[in-house]
Amino acid sequence: MLLYNSLRGKKEEFFPLGKDHVRLYVCGITAYDYCHVGHARSAVVFDVLVRYLCFKGWKVTFVRNFTDIDDKIIKRAAAEGLSAAEVAEKYIAAFYEDMDLLGILRADHEPRATEHIPGMIRLSQRLIEKGYAYATAQGDVYFRVRTFEGYGRLSGRNIEELRSGTRVEPGEQKEDPLDFALWKAAKPGEPFWPSPWGEGRPGWHLECSVMSEELLGLPLDIHGGGQDLAFPHHENEMTQSMAATGGEFARFWVHNGFVQVNAEKMSKSLGNFTTIRDILANFLPEVLRFFLLTKHYRSPLDFSFDSMEETEKALQRIYQTMALLREHGARTKWSNSALPPELEEELSGLENDWTRAMEDDLNTAGALGHVFGAVRLANRMLENKGWQKSTPSRDLGARILADLHYWGQALGLFQAEPQAWLTGLKDSRVRRKGLDVVRVEELLAVRQQARQAKDFEQADAVRQSLLDMGIEARDTPAGQVWDVA
RNA sequence: GGCGGCAUAGCCAAGUGGUAAGGCAGCGGUCUGCAAAACCGCGAUUCUCCGGUUCAAAUCCGGAUGCCGCCUCCA
Known part of the structure; x- marks a missing residue:
């Protein structure tokens, strides 16, 4: 299949390095608040990627981490009167509640940063030994960006341009403003771990380097995450790993696009976010999941409740047809009348189109279009009095139902019992409209x-x-x- | 300022150089006591604009305009 590789800025034929085994690492959340639609999109996109890779017959080992120690968590802990660990625990639990409802499969490994502190210390030491990093008198460890040839390769930047954008926090003892933290000395009242440089905590980028290498081995086949992580997080992650190992870090970088609100990025800092639970209070989880797949994963996607209602109707149409197909299949009397061969040919065409769309950089929006093609085909057949009782229509109906089920498995959709789902939808609307x-x-x-x-x-x-x-x-x-x- | 992305019908949206999928809304028809659902039919002579390459471009190249993102925590 073709996958867009951010590393080279183009679609490339993807195949795993190990013969049938894909090793995939995706940056998960920093657990300091409830997840919003943006987090949902990222989770759904990579969930579909994992499902589809499995469909292709590859064994997939999937790692998705939790960042459970960082500035935002510490800040939140102070605000909520909890410890940092308690805050992380609380929002990781919320993450699972939300994501389970959205049908996100659990990853094979879901490591937390704080479980890998020794590895992070070892990696920092390795980098210091190689001259790529240095410790300051006050116990911080920084990566010496200028010592690494090719810094900026992933995010398409060069060091001179970056210069202007950087700034040094008061009290930092960086050799160069571009240098980034591997290890931060603990400030009073902050959680800390012992290290050769004194009590402190890891910098953000380090955890992914360590956990991906320990759990999957390098180079990774695919490293994924939201577009906003490309710089600096992924750039730094890649840099420190390549510096430490001298080899490649990830063969493919896959970045999903943003969810927007009125054409502006949905983000915590802008405060224009809608949490997953806000949405699920009004819509069935599958409607949100479907919505997130109606646009190609790299493009921006504008969220609104109006769009959700529209999506709800579209999904309802699919389930309605599934229900009709079920009823039709349950008939007991069949005639021998024939069905025009074009119908079967049309379905074969749609099956091919669906696969082609998915093979082309996971084009779920295109694939869903072909799903509707099958729905229309089914309705046309069911509606025709000359066809609806024929044995061939029974077989074609069964095949369409099987296709919908199969496609839905890859997309994480259409798995509910149709009548039950439609009833659930009605309840959901009744509640929404009071x-x-x-x-x-x-x-x-x-x-x-x-x-x-x-x-x-x-x-x-x-x-x-x-x-x-x-x-x-x-x-x-x-x-x-x-x-x- | 640097780098990158996007501009397709009323709205959302796919699109592999060969003559514009699909969804929502709308209109006409079938069905119906009337409706609804479903089905059938209709809707962009055209893909922001201007040039260029080509027998042929929404698709490639150059330019303009607009919007967005990253460059600072962010999925």
């Missing part, structure tokens, strides 16, 4: 009676008042049903 179900049922009963009495004037009047409440009454062969408009 509807009074008892009142709705009463009105429906009135309309039912009026209809039976052929008093269509009253029946329509009732339907109008239901509509005013946001309820749509529908008459089907099976009787009256309703849905949230």
